[in-house]
Amino acid sequence: MRIPAAEASPAWQRQLSGAVRNPATLLKRLGLEPTHLPGANTGHVLFEVRVPEAYLSRIAPNTPNDPLLRQVLPLGEEALTPSGFVNDPLEEADHRPVKGLIHKYAGRVLLIASPTCAINCRYCFRRHFPYADNAPSRAQWQEALDYLRQDPSIHEAILSGGDPLAASDRQLAWLTGEIEAIPHIKRLRIHTRLPVVIPDRIDDALLAWLSTTRLQKVMVLHINHANEIDQTVVDACARLKKAGVTLLNQSVLLRGVNDNVAMLATLSERLFEAGVLPYYLHVLDPVQGAAHFDVPDIEARALVSELRNHLPGFLMPRLVREIPGEGSKTPL
Numbered sequence: 504m505r506i507p508a509a510e511a512s513p514a515w516q517r518q519l520s521g522a523v524r525n526p527a528t529l530l531k532r533l534g535l536e537p538t539h540l541p542g543a544n545t546g547h548v549l550f551e552v553r554v555p556e557a558y559l560s561r562i563a564p565n566t567p568n569d570p571l572l573r574q575v576l577p578l579g580e581e582a583l584t585p586s587g588f589v590n591d592p593l594e595e596a597d598h599r600p601v602k603g604l605i606h607k608y609a610g611r612v613l614l615i616a617s618p619t620c621a622i623n624c625r626y627c628f629r630r631h632f633p634y635a636d637n638a639p640s641r642a643q644w645q646e647a648l649d650y651l652r653q654d655p656s657i658h659e660a661i662l663s664g665g666d667p668l669a670a671s672d673r674q675l676a677w678l679t680g681e682i683e684a685i686p687h688i689k690r691l692r693i694h695t696r697l698p699v700v701i702p703d704r705i706d707d708a709l710l711a712w713l714s715t716t717r718l719q720k721v722m723v724l725h726i727n728h729a730n731e732i733d734q735t736v737v738d739a740c741a742r743l744k745k746a747g748v749t750l751l752n753q754s755v756l757l758r759g760v761n762d763n764v765a766m767l768a769t770l771s772e773r774l775f776e777a778g779v780l781p782y783y784l785h786v787l788d789p790v791q792g793a794a795h796f797d798v799p800d801i802e803a804r805a806l807v808s809e810l811r812n813h814l815p816g817f818l819m820p821r822l823v824r825e826i827p828g829e830g831s832k833t834p835l
């Protein structure tokens with residue numbers, strides 16, 4: 504695979520570095536009252552605010568309960584410490600045999616391809632992840648790649664993060680080239696929110712390496728609400744599909760964002776219009792700082808049961824929970 508030459512600064516990287524990273528600016532840009540500021544500052548200290556312009560443009564102004572705003576605005580509630588909500592809810596620390604690699608499930612391995620994200624989602628289960636300890640250098644990547652080379656039962660490499668597409672195309676093309684040289688690896692799966700958050704990320708440089716790999720390509724987008732999918736996202740999805748990428752979506756069921764049947768049905772319909780199949784609807788991982796997003800299981804089951812009355816089967820996401828130590832996601 505040809506590694507692209509280092510490029511000065513593609514448009515998506517400029518958007519990434521220009522993201523709003525200050526609660527006062529976020530409130531001001533959206534015409535919100537300064538009364539929200541003390542709570543926003545409290546949450547920001549725990550997990551900094553980060554919202555790129557392309558996402559900000561889809562948030563309705565003067566609307567404190569906007570479902571997209573709720574995903575990115577820090578709140579004072581994040582400082583609460585309800586029992587059962589912890590820093591590492593999936594106990595990933597127990598599954599890191601080498602730096603930058605998580606091996607939880609048979610046949611597939613997750614690589615932390617980037618320690619950063621384009622957006623900071625308040626409900627993120629990795630909001631306390633020790634990225635600084637898991638950002639391998641090029642030499643340390645060889646250790647992770649050796650792990651893949653030495654285990655022929657591994658058929659799928661999953662690029663995760665942070666957001667893997669926050670890494671440069673040069674880095675991703677190199678990593679993909681190393682992975683595709685391992686004969687027993689068949690699939691490359693990329694979990695990302697960047698095509699939604701900064702659709703310009705799906706540019707020619709990315710498509711150049713992605714479309715030429717021999718690996719089967721699956722991209723799992725993380726979209727929680729239909730308002731996240733505007734025409735720029737639809738166009739980005741079309742470019743990915745043209746490059747031979749299978750597009751799936753996983754959402755998190757979030758209080759105040761998508762916890763009603765009409766919103767979930769509209770999300771599935773809108774995803775399909777964009778060429779993306781709904782895949783999982785996760786209940787919230789009990790991460791410290793996100794308890795205010797929690798929807799109890801009994802309510803989640805009732806929502807999904809009612810959703811079946813509104814959608815064809817192929818548009819129904821599977822309601823699941825990730826339980827530490829289990830060999831796969833657990834259906835509810």
Ligand code: SF4
Binds near residue numbers: 623624626628629
């Ligand atoms: S993009 Fe994904 S990893 Fe990054 S903050 Fe959002 S949920 Fe977490």
